[in-house]
Amino acid sequence: xxxxxxxxxxxxxxxxxxxxxxxxxxxxxxxxxxxxxxxxxxxxxxxxxxxxxxxxxxxxxxxxxxxxxxxxxxxxxxxxxxxxxxxxxxxxxxxxxxxxxxxxxxxxxxxxxxxxxxxxxxxxxxxxxxxxxxxxxxxxxxxxxxxxxxxxxxxxxxxxxxxxxxxxxxxxxxxxxxxxxxxxxx
Numbered sequence: 001x002x003x004x005x006x007x008x009x010x011x012x013x014x015x016x017x018x019x020x021x022x023x024x025x026x027x028x029x030x031x032x033x034x035x036x037x038x039x040x041x042x043x044x045x046x047x048x049x050x051x052x053x054x055x056x057x058x059x060x061x062x063x064x065x066x067x068x069x070x071x072x073x074x075x076x077x078x079x080x081x082x083x084x085x086x087x088x089x090x091x092x093x094x095x096x097x098x099x100x101x102x103x104x105x106x107x108x109x110x111x112x113x114x115x116x117x118x119x120x121x122x123x124x125x126x127x128x129x130x131x132x133x134x135x136x137x138x139x140x141x142x143x144x145x146x147x148x149x150x151x152x153x154x155x156x157x158x159x160x161x162x163x164x165x166x167x168x169x170x171x172x173x174x175x176x177x178x179x180x181x182x183x184x185x186x
Contacts, residue, residue, distance in 0.1 A: 004053060007042060011057040014038040019065075030137040032145040033107060035062060039077050040106050040146070041153055043084030044091075044099060051081025072117045080106050094154065096147065103146040107139040 018034035025031075035058035043051025059074030067073060084102065091098045115130055 003046075003050065007050060007054050008057060011035075011038055011054050011061070015058070015061045027141065028137060030134070030141055032142040033110070033138060034145070035059075035077065036080065036106055036110055036142060037103065037146045037149050039081045040084050040099070040103060041150060043081040043086075044088050044102065045153065045157070046085070047088060048082050048085030051085035052078045053081070055079070055081030067118075072114075076110055076113050076117075080110060096151065099150045100143055100147050103143050103150075104139050107142045108135060111135040111138065 014034040014037070018031060022031040022034065039051060039055045039058050042054040055077035056074055059072075059077035060070075062073040062077075063070040084106070087102075111130075111134065115127065115135075119130065120127070
């Protein structure tokens, strides 16, 4: 239960950061997608369930405060959290290049799906304009900010693991480590 409460507060913090502080440092009206970053991080670091939980919270916050239809962002963020949680088995969490690529791919997919759901279905067909004026700049900004957030998350994770204090959901890593030791995969 503690891991979900921690995830809730971290998601809420990232949402407030995105909607207040980062609005002030927007470049050409573009801000990094912090909700995508936190959903990707949780999926990538902690697994499918946690990624979907944070994705649900992120999508709910976005839908309730910004969209007329509740559910589209929830589905998109939950899907991203699930896919990243499933893909976490393929990569080492200390590798910094994979998350950067994943942030970029997730941002492109999210924005294209968002475009289809909110613009294309209403008859607004300016995909290339949307792609070059919104998607590419936001992806670049999200990748840069996401890289530093990911490095910070890894450093905090290592620090808490050494001290024996796990603020959110480090038990997933412990279970993986126990399985590796048991199967002699070290």
